[in-house]
Amino acid sequence: MSIYDTLNNKQKEAVFHTEGPLLILAGAGSGKTRVLTHRIAYLIEEKNINPWNILAITFTNKAAGEMRERVDDLVGYGSESIWVSTFHSACVRILRRHIEKLGYGSNFTIYDTDDQKTLMKDVCKKLALDPKVFKERAILSAISKAKNERISAQEYRQQTAGDYGRQGIARAYVEYEKQMKLNNALDFDDLLGKTVDLLLQDPEVLQYYQNRFRYIMVDEYQDTNTVQFEMIRLLAKEHRNLCVVGDDDQSIYKFRGANIKNILDFEMVFQDACVIKLEQNYRSTKTILDAANSVIRNNRGRKEKTLWTENEEGNKICLKQFESGFDEAEFIAADIEKSRREQQDAYRDYAVLYRTNAQSRTLEERFVAESIPYKIVGGVNFYARREIKDILSYLKTIDNGQDDLAVRRIINVPKRGIGLTTVNRIQGYAEERGIGFYEAIRVADWVPGIGRGLTKVESFAALIEFFKAEANEKSIRELTEDILKQTEYLERLKEEEGEEADSRIENIQEFISKIVLYEEDCESRNEPATLSGFLEEVALVADVEEGEEERDYVVLMTLHSAKGLEFPHVYLAGMEDGLFPSYMTITEGDEEELEEERRLCYVGITRARKTLTLTCARKRMIRGEFQFNKMSRFLQEIPRELMGLKEGYGKGNGSAGKGGFGQTAFADRNFRYRELQKNPFTASKASRNFGDAGAKALDYQVGDRVKHGKFGEGTVMQMVKGGRDYEVTVDFDVAGTKKMFAAFARLEKV
DNA sequence: GTCCCGCAATTTTTT
DNA sequence: ATTGCGGGAC
Numbered sequence: 001m002s003i004y005d006t007l008n009n010k011q012k013e014a015v016f017h018t019e020g021p022l023l024i025l026a027g028a029g030s031g032k033t034r035v036l037t038h039r040i041a042y043l044i045e046e047k048n049i050n051p052w053n054i055l056a057i058t059f060t061n062k063a064a065g066e067m068r069e070r071v072d073d074l075v076g077y078g079s080e081s082i083w084v085s086t087f088h089s090a091c092v093r094i095l096r097r098h099i100e101k102l103g104y105g106s107n108f109t110i111y112d113t114d115d116q117k118t119l120m121k122d123v124c125k126k127l128a129l130d131p132k133v134f135k136e137r138a139i140l141s142a143i144s145k146a147k148n149e150r151i152s153a154q155e156y157r158q159q160t161a162g163d164y165g166r167q168g169i170a171r172a173y174v175e176y177e178k179q180m181k182l183n184n185a186l187d188f189d190d191l192l193g194k195t196v197d198l199l200l201q202d203p204e205v206l207q208y209y210q211n212r213f214r215y216i217m218v219d220e221y222q223d224t225n226t227v228q229f230e231m232i233r234l235l236a237k238e239h240r241n242l243c244v245v246g247d248d249d250q251s252i253y254k255f256r257g258a259n260i261k262n263i264l265d266f267e268m269v270f271q272d273a274c275v276i277k278l279e280q281n282y283r284s285t286k287t288i289l290d291a292a293n294s295v296i297r298n299n300r301g302r303k304e305k306t307l308w309t310e311n312e313e314g315n316k317i318c319l320k321q322f323e324s325g326f327d328e329a330e331f332i333a334a335d336i337e338k339s340r341r342e343q344q345d346a347y348r349d350y351a352v353l354y355r356t357n358a359q360s361r362t363l364e365e366r367f368v369a370e371s372i373p374y375k376i377v378g379g380v381n382f383y384a385r386r387e388i389k390d391i392l393s394y395l396k397t398i399d400n401g402q403d404d405l406a407v408r409r410i411i412n413v414p415k416r417g418i419g420l421t422t423v424n425r426i427q428g429y430a431e432e433r434g435i436g437f438y439e440a441i442r443v444a445d446w447v448p449g450i451g452r453g454l455t456k457v458e459s460f461a462a463l464i465e466f467f468k469a470e471a472n473e474k475s476i477r478e479l480t481e482d483i484l485k486q487t488e489y490l491e492r493l494k495e496e497e498g499e500e501a502d503s504r505i506e507n508i509q510e511f512i513s514k515i516v517l518y519e520e521d522c523e524s525r526n527e528p529a530t531l532s533g534f535l536e537e538v539a540l541v542a543d544v545e546e547g548e549e550e551r552d553y554v555v556l557m558t559l560h561s562a563k564g565l566e567f568p569h570v571y572l573a574g575m576e577d578g579l580f581p582s583y584m585t586i587t588e589g590d591e592e593e594l595e596e597e598r599r600l601c602y603v604g605i606t607r608a609r610k611t612l613t614l615t616c617a618r619k620r621m622i623r624g625e626f627q628f629n630k631m632s633r634f635l636q637e638i639p640r641e642l643m644g645l646k647e648g649y650g651k652g653n654g655s656a657g658k659g660g661f662g663q664t665a666f667a668d669r670n671f672r673y674r675e676l677q678k679n680p681f682t683a684s685k686a687s688r689n690f691g692d693a694g695a696k697a698l699d700y701q702v703g704d705r706v707k708h709g710k711f712g713e714g715t716v717m718q719m720v721k722g723g724r725d726y727e728v729t730v731d732f733d734v735a736g737t738k739k740m741f742a743a744f745a746r747l748e749k750v
Numbered sequence: 751g752t753c754c755c756g757c758a759a760t761t762t763t764t765t
Numbered sequence: 766a767t768t769g770c771g772g773g774a775c
Contacts, residue, residue: 542765560763
């Protein structure tokens with residue numbers, strides 16, 4: 001009996017195929033992580049490969065951590081010398097060693113999205129770009145896109161020579177790169193890009209890593225972008241033992257540069273590639289899997305595969321339409337509570353998934369009202385929070401004053417009377433002399449025109465110098481606590497009062513625990529806990545790990561964050577056209593974007609193990625106003641025989657107007673999608689409010705065909721209530737999309 | 751230099 | 766609804 005006996009034939013094939021390029025198409029729930037970890041074990045124990053020669057790459061720290069753990073369990077001796085890391089941390093590791101060959105200092109700082117934005121703001125100001133035309137975010141996203149395609153600032157400028165709009169971006173790109181270099185800083189895209197530059201430029205370095213990484217494995221391969229692909233291609237060129245695992249149907253990150261071609265064209269780039277499909281699903285019921293298959297089947301650009309399972313049929317899928325998002329939330333909360341009691345499940349067996357973060361609020365309010373423990377996953381990055389960035393900036397400045405952004409961030413935080421004028425003067429002086437911002441601060445008395453600001457700046461410099469001295473003697477924790485004390489940071493926060501301030505204080509506490517954890521960790525490994533080391537670790541980590549994994553709560557998160565997870569019971573909320581698929585996707589009419597949304601739907605469905613509940617609402621509060629949506633087109637793609645009756649529900653039918661909840665949307669045997677829109681099986685108090693609100697009821701609604709006196713026939717896309725009228729968006733067959741008020745438009749239903 | 755108010759913007763997210 | 770930001774008032 002060996003560890004490989006528990007694998008199915010396809011999985012075994014993938015594990016035992018160790019030489020040459022290999023593409024594993026692993027459907028959802030087909031055990032791909034098991035295959036990867038067993039493959040590593042097999043390489044070491046059966047093929048006698050030195051663990052030193054293995055590289056396993058993932059996208060997130062979490063995935064890397066999990067894989068590391070499972071490999072450690074499986075492989076005895078030597079597992080610690082396997083590189084299991086994210087793309088970015090692998091790159092940092094390589095760059096810290098060799099980046100001097102590219103003219104950077106090896107102590108480069110890593111700029112996160114926030115830092116990029118701050119820098120870009122400066123750049124725009126410097127270039128006098130009209131902020132109405134050039135938005136920082138847009139420029140940065142253009143730059144990121146360029147970097148992902150390995151287009152340098154100079155190349156970009158040449159390409160856009162004739163194009164006024166993009167010329168501005170090109171100028172910003174050039175200046176941005178210049179500033180980054182001056183600050184000895186790299187952004188996340190650079191980490192990848194500079195690594196590729198290095199490998200291309202220095203044959204010795206390339207050879208070293210090619211020789212080192214004889215066996216390379218890449219997880220979530222469908223999410224790789226062009227640069228990542230290039231990096232892998234270079235590293236694998238010599239030994240060609242490249243194993244990539246992915247699922248084109250789960251590619252949902254095109255918007256951040258993932259190139260689906262990497263997986264679709266793998267066999268073309270690596271002509272002798274072996275392809276293995278893992279299609280047996282161990283996670284979901286037959287019903288859920290059938291639904292997932294029938295949705296994803298509608299995509300064109302994909303590798304044909306059909307998941308199957310030996311699991312039982314399971315319950316029917318439940319679909320419900322509600323009058324409003326509030327009713328939807330009410331149902332979900334109550335249904336979870338009811339189901340949990342009946343089935344003796346834990347809260348953690350339930351997940352509610354949605355398309356946009358904004359949807360979490362309504363749900364959250366309901367969960368609070370019902371006192372159901374819940375946790376919202378995602379949202380703002382822990383390390384991107386203001387208070388955390390403030391403290392980090394202090395630590396960075398103390399560690400080395402080279403990061404101008406960090407110094408500028410804290411020079412007046414907490415307020416110490418150093419204003420923009422003074423900062424600009426120092427900045428100007430620094431630029432003139434070609435020195436860093438902090439250096440200029442230390443010689444502030446040389447700065448022309450600094451005037452009364454001088455005392456304050458000098459005292460700031462003295463404070464930092466004091467901390468610097470302290471950093472040599474004290475632990476990071478003690479230093480941090482002293483920063484908080486000396487600057488009265490906490491006191492200022494406490495003065496603010498309010499929930500927000502409280503949570504900021506909590507975050508700081510949590511940050512300190514994080515430091516303690518790091519220090520203990522270093523101690524246990526007999527390494528010195530250095531400030532630089534801590535900052536390094538923090539730079540590539542998005543979130544704090546939950547120290548309270550044990551706690552029992554319902555999980556609320558976006559479909560994106562749900563990838564890679566599974567739950568016995570899943571609710572997909574907000575299954576509405578305009579929300580999911582998103583309004584942008586529908587109006588742009590880009591088939592590829594719609595397919596990405598469909599993949600997202602596929603990901604959502606396949607998270608469920610036992611039961612799946614789909615919900616949608618006819619109207620939903622979005623940005624302060626009600627938006628009317630029809631059911632998601634994806635619901636149409638699920639065969640109706642998979643949808644079933646679910647027992648009626650309600651907190652006792654006594655409470656007014658709630659009786660309608662129990663109706664299943666598919667009670668009618670002759671169900672057709674269009675009928676659902678006209679005759680939703682819903683009834684609730686909300687419909688009354690709506691009828692009385694003053695706006696005259698209209699005989700058409702979203703999805704209907706209407707006729708206009710001038711524009712001819714079209715389809716109603718959206719109806720937004722405004723004041724005493726509706727603003728109706730109609731997609732006319734000939735005239736295109738128009739927005740109009742119902743009272744004036746005199747639309748007639750066709 | 752700081753505060754406050756009005757205005758725009760607002761899919762999805764990791765590193 | 767909420768939040769961040771720029772501009773004007775103090």
